[in-house]
Structures are given as structure tokens and as C-alpha cells.
Amino acid sequence: MAEKLVTRRDFLRMAALSPIAGVFATGMKPMNGQISSGQPRVVLIRDQKALVSFKKPDPEVVQYMLDEAVIKLLDEKNPVDAWKRLVKASDIVGIKTNVMHYLPTTPEVEQAIKKRVLDVGVSEQNISIDDRGVRRNPVFQKATAIINARPARTHHWSGMGGCIKNHIMFVPRASAYHADSCADLAVLWKEFNLIERTKLNILVMLNPQFHTVGPHSYNDKYVWEYKGIIISQDPVAVDTVGLMIIEAKRREYFGKDLPMQTPAKHIRIADTKHNLGVSDPKKIKLIKLGWKEDILI
Amino acid sequence: MSNHVGRGKGDLGAFLPKEINGWEAKEQDVLYDPETIFDYIDGAGEIYRAYNFQRLLARHYTKEANPRIIADLFDMGSSKNAYGVFTHDLEGEDVGIGQDSTYKGGLLSFWKGRFFVSLYAEEETEEAKKVLLLLGKKVASAIKQEGDPPSLVAFFPLENLKDKRIHFFYNHLILNYHYFVADENILLLGQETEAALANYAQGKEMFYVLLVRYPGEERARNAYEGFIETYMPEAGSSGILQTENGKWTAVRLKKDLLVIVFDGLSESHAKNTIERILEQHE
Numbered sequence: 001m002a003e004k005l006v007t008r009r010d011f012l013r014m015a016a017l018s019p020i021a022g023v024f025a026t027g028m029k030p031m032n033g034q035i036s037s038g039q040p041r042v043v044l045i046r047d048q049k050a051l052v053s054f055k056k057p058d059p060e061v062v063q064y065m066l067d068e069a070v071i072k073l074l075d076e077k078n079p080v081d082a083w084k085r086l087v088k089a090s091d092i093v094g095i096k097t098n099v100m101h102y103l104p105t106t107p108e109v110e111q112a113i114k115k116r117v118l119d120v121g122v123s124e125q126n127i128s129i130d131d132r133g134v135r136r137n138p139v140f141q142k143a144t145a146i147i148n149a150r151p152a153r154t155h156h157w158s159g160m161g162g163c164i165k166n167h168i169m170f171v172p173r174a175s176a177y178h179a180d181s182c183a184d185l186a187v188l189w190k191e192f193n194l195i196e197r198t199k200l201n202i203l204v205m206l207n208p209q210f211h212t213v214g215p216h217s218y219n220d221k222y223v224w225e226y227k228g229i230i231i232s233q234d235p236v237a238v239d240t241v242g243l244m245i246i247e248a249k250r251r252e253y254f255g256k257d258l259p260m261q262t263p264a265k266h267i268r269i270a271d272t273k274h275n276l277g278v279s280d281p282k283k284i285k286l287i288k289l290g291w292k293e294d295i296l297i
Numbered sequence: 298m299s300n301h302v303g304r305g306k307g308d309l310g311a312f313l314p315k316e317i318n319g320w321e322a323k324e325q326d327v328l329y330d331p332e333t334i335f336d337y338i339d340g341a342g343e344i345y346r347a348y349n350f351q352r353l354l355a356r357h358y359t360k361e362a363n364p365r366i367i368a369d370l371f372d373m374g375s376s377k378n379a380y381g382v383f384t385h386d387l388e389g390e391d392v393g394i395g396q397d398s399t400y401k402g403g404l405l406s407f408w409k410g411r412f413f414v415s416l417y418a419e420e421e422t423e424e425a426k427k428v429l430l431l432l433g434k435k436v437a438s439a440i441k442q443e444g445d446p447p448s449l450v451a452f453f454p455l456e457n458l459k460d461k462r463i464h465f466f467y468n469h470l471i472l473n474y475h476y477f478v479a480d481e482n483i484l485l486l487g488q489e490t491e492a493a494l495a496n497y498a499q500g501k502e503m504f505y506v507l508l509v510r511y512p513g514e515e516r517a518r519n520a521y522e523g524f525i526e527t528y529m530p531e532a533g534s535s536g537i538l539q540t541e542n543g544k545w546t547a548v549r550l551k552k553d554l555l556v557i558v559f560d561g562l563s564e565s566h567a568k569n570t571i572e573r574i575l576e577q578h579e
Contacts (some may be wrong), residue, residue: 012477012480155340214404215415216339216341221402
């Protein structure tokens with residue numbers, strides 16, 4: 001097989017995406033000791049019965065998937081004990097969801113999270129599920145713990161919409177973080193005190209979107225039934241794994257290595273420049289559970 | 298915060314019918330500005346901002362047992378911006394609506410005057426397509442005034458131009474979206490510069506022409522030198538070289554206008570293409 005020719009455009013693109021690009025960055029001190037101290041664990045779980053129809057999850061299966069994933073992530077024996085490692089009964093808990101009309105986090109995922117937060121002993125009045133209203137939401141304003149859950153999708157401006165990007169609603173003016181295709185999104189995690197408070201990142205891969213078209217960056221044609229959920233305490237690692245799966249899907253669908261028109265460089269930069277987490281797949285401990293067919297990773 | 302627009306109160310609403318073939322606008326219209334657009338469009342909001350959009354009116358049409366139709370009317374402030382944002386996504390067939398249009402998979406887009414219009418059926422059915430086209434014609438006809446495309450576009454030769462693919466834009470992120478040049482903004486693009494990229498096909502070979510008009514000759518000179526230094530240092534003052542794929546990249550500067558040919562088919566082809574363009578620039 002002939003070797004792929006590397007042109008100067010390829011070289012410039014690779015340079016932008018490689019860890020070397022972050023060497024000159026400032027602020028190399030780790031932002032989160034917990035995350036950066038060891039190899040982050042990421043759990044990918046899939047279930048063939050996760051969807052009752054296109055974009056409609058089965059609530060029971062979703063609950064099962066989330067439970068199994070959290071148990072495995074934290075090496076506990078049952079879901080409530082695992083969740084107790086993430087959230088205390090005295091916590092005020094914000095479940096940061098994503099309400100994008102065409103591809104939301106889904107009520108099924110939201111309720112599966114909420115059920116376990118309630119099981120831990122958090123009172124209902126101290127739990128809120130919100131996306132665009134988080135800045136005005138009194139629970140989120142006082143939140144001591146945040147569960148960050150959103151679907152994985154390609155994104156017209158940042159390359160990928162994942163867990164790192166999901167916290168953009170905590171900022172007063174989103175456009176202030178959009179420069180250079182959202183390269184420095186990770187900064188907002190520090191600026192809005194989200195690093196320590198975010199206890200779990202859940203990248204919903206039930207119906208990921210792998211290509212972006214149209215005025216609303218969406219078409220059902222480019223969404224597939226992967227039937228997976230990825231979780232980690234490291235937002236960068238969870239997005240890295242999600243991105244690898246989306247890129248693999250693009251190769252499969254388009255029949256060639258088709259780079260995203262906007263590279264998702266904010267994920268790599270969140271690691272190399274901002275130390276929010278780990279973006280090197282070799283340094284991520286990926287645990288795969290459940291259905292393996294067409295897993296793409 | 299976005300604003301709900303009472304019927305008849307927002308002037309943008311006057312361009313859209315309240316009902317079409319049984320599809321009705323039952324919800325209130327919503328008006329977005331460059332800050333609130335992200336409440337409505339997650340992902341592509343920054344594209345419209347990159348073209349200086351002023352206001353967006355969203356109206357949703359529903360009809361029982363049929364897909365929802367979403368009408369987005371963008372006031373882009375100028376015909377140059379409306380043309381530019383239209384050229385961001387040129388996939389689809391021209392259906393002869395407005396000053397230029399594309400239709401593909403339940404999405405009709407067109408521009409006319411200072412407006413860019415996107416009409417989208419959440420599911421493409423025969424009936425929905427018919428209504429989209431009818432709605433498009435009605436909206437286009439309600440917009441009375443046409444506008445001029447950016448003057449830069451007239452510099453491009455039409456021969457071998459692929460489809461009608463001239464993308465007009467201002468900043469380097471949009472350039473990279475259509476044709477990746479470099480992560481850094483080596484061409485010093487920005488909201489004050491005007492740029493256009495055309496895609497040509499000659500036989501099975503493709504090549505690209507990029508034009509940038511700068512607000513002054515000094516900035517144009519700096520961009521020219523920066524491009525040579527970063528992208529093709531081997532070329533030096535010749536401004537032309539054969540790249541790794543065997544094709545030719547050439548760059549020339551004339552006053553405030555920079556012309557670059559990427560993937561030229563031969564040395565003479567790249568040079569001649571630039572010459573043809575510069576002949577028109579005084």
C-alpha cells in the first residue's frame with residue numbers, strides 16, 4: 001500500500017493539532033490535581049437495546065447503562081455506593097444538560113442521573129436540571145456538585161460539541177470564548193469554578209452526530225445509532241474518546257480520512273495548554289462494557 | 298435575551314406569510330441578535346456573526362401530520378454580507394429563487410438584497426419540498442430590493458469554475474473551513490479584509506484561487522511576506538513553487554490585492570491564472 005503523501009498543508013494542520021503546539025503555552029500548572037495526577041479512567045458502555053426508536057432512548061436500559069458505567073468507573077459494587085463517591089447528601093446538585101432541539105441530552109438520561117442523585121440522599125429541592133438558564137438558576141448558583149451530561153456531535157465552529165464545551169452556558173457572553181474555533185474553551189472551567197465542582201462527565205453517544213451541515217448544523221442523515229454512553233471524571237479524556245469514535249464513523253461513512261472542516265483542537269489544547277485533563281489516547285484507560293459490534297474504537 | 302415578536306410589529310415578519318398551503322405560524326416569531334443567536338443556533342451561530350449579521354427572525358410553521366418548517370430570515374446589513382453567508386454552504390441545486398439559491402435535502406437557502414433566507418423542513422417529503430419552494434418564492438418576492446455581490450467576485454475567471462463555487466468571507470477561520478491553509482492567521486485576514494476563494498476543475502484536476510483585498514497596501518505587503526515566509530519559504534521572491542503533491546502554488550501582490558493559486562496544474566498555468574486576474578485590477 002502506498003504511503004500517504006504529506007503536503008505542507010497537512011504538516012501545518014498536524015502542527016496545529018499536535019501536543020507540541022502547546023509547549024509555548026502559559027499556565028502549565030495543573031488546574032486539577034485529581035484529574036492530572038494519574039491515568040484517567042473512561043468507561044464506554046453500549047447496549048443494543050438502548051433505543052426504542054431513532055433518537056428515543058429506553059429509560060430502563062439507559063438507567064442500567066449509566067449504573068454499570070459508574071460502578072465500573074469507581075470500582076464499587078452497586079450504583080448508589082458509586083454515586084456516593086461523587087455526590088454527598090448535603091450537596092446542591094446541578095445537572096448540566098443540553099437542550100439542543102435536534103439532539104438533546106434527553107429526559108431519559110437526565111432522569112437516570114437525577115434518580116441516583118436522589119438515592120444518595122440529596123433533597124429534591126437541591127437538585128436542578130438546566131442548560132441555558134444555569135446562570136439564573138438558584139440551584140446552579142449555589143451548586144456544590146455538577147453532573148455534566150450532553151450528546152456528542154460535530155460542531156460547526158469548535159469541531160466537536162462535547163463535555164468541555166457543555167459548560168459554555170456558565171459564561172455571560174459565549175462569543176467571548178469563540179475565538180480561534182473555541183481553542184481556549186477550557187479556560188472557562190477555571191474562571192467559573194467548574195473544575196472541582198464537576199463530579200462526572202457523561203458524553204451521550206446514543207445517537208451521535210458525525211457531520212455538520214445546514215443553517216442549524218444538523219441533519220438526521222448524519223446521526224447514527226451508536227447506542228453508547230461514555231463517562232469519566234476527566235472531561236478532556238471523555239471528549240477525546242468520543243472524538244475518536246466520531247472520526248472513525250466519518251472514515252467509515254465517507255470511505256476516506258475526511259478531516260472535520262473545523263478541527264476540534266480545543267480538546268487537545270484543554271490538555272496541553274490548560275491542563276484540564278488528558279487528550280493523549282495512550283494515557284487514557286478506556287474500559288469497554290456491553291455491546292461490541294461496530295464499536296469503532 | 299431573545300425577543301418574541303408580536304405579529305405585525307417586527308418589520309422582518311412582514312416578509313414572511315403567516316400561512317402557506319395549510320402550514321401555519323402558530324407560535325410567536327422570535328428575534329435574535331448577534332449575542333442571542335446562540336440560544337437558537339448551536340454550532341453555526343458564529344458563522345452568521347462572521348458575516349456581520351444584524352438580526353434574525355425565526356418563524357416556525359406547523360401542519361398536522363407533516364414536518365415542521367423553520368423559516369430563518371437574516372438581516373445581514375448589506376448585500377455583500379448576505380452574498381457571503383449564502384456562499385458558505387453551496388451544496389445543492391439552484392432552484393432560481395432570489396438572487397441565487399440552493400436546495401438540498403429539505404433545505405432551501407437563498408439571498409436577495411441584504412437578506413439571507415433559510416427554509417428548512419425537518420423531514421423532506423414531496424409536499425414539504427413543494428411548500429418550501431413556494432414559500433421561498435413568496436419571501437423572495439416580498440423582498441423588493443436586490444443588491445450587488447461583492448466586487449471582488451468579478452475578478453474570477455468563469456472558465457472551469459466548479460459549479461458556482463466562489464466563497465466570499467472575511468476571516469481566516471472561514472478560509473480554513475473551505476480550504477485549510479494554516480492554523481495561524483498568516484494572511485492577516487479580518488473583518489476589514491475581503492476575501493474570496495474559487496474552486497476550479499480542469500478535467501480531473503482541481504485547483505483553487507484565493508483573492509484578498511486589504512484595507513491598505515502596507516497590510517497587503519505584510520500579508521504577502523508573511524505567507525511566503527510561513528507557507529512557501531523556498532519560493533522566496535519568485536512567489537512560486539512546486540509543492541509536495543507535484544502541483545504549483547503561486548502568489549502575487551498588486552497594490553492592495555493579493556492573489557494566490559493553490560494546486561496549479563503547472564508552473565505556467567499558475568502564473569497565467571494570476572496574470573488574467575491581475576489584468577483586471579488597476
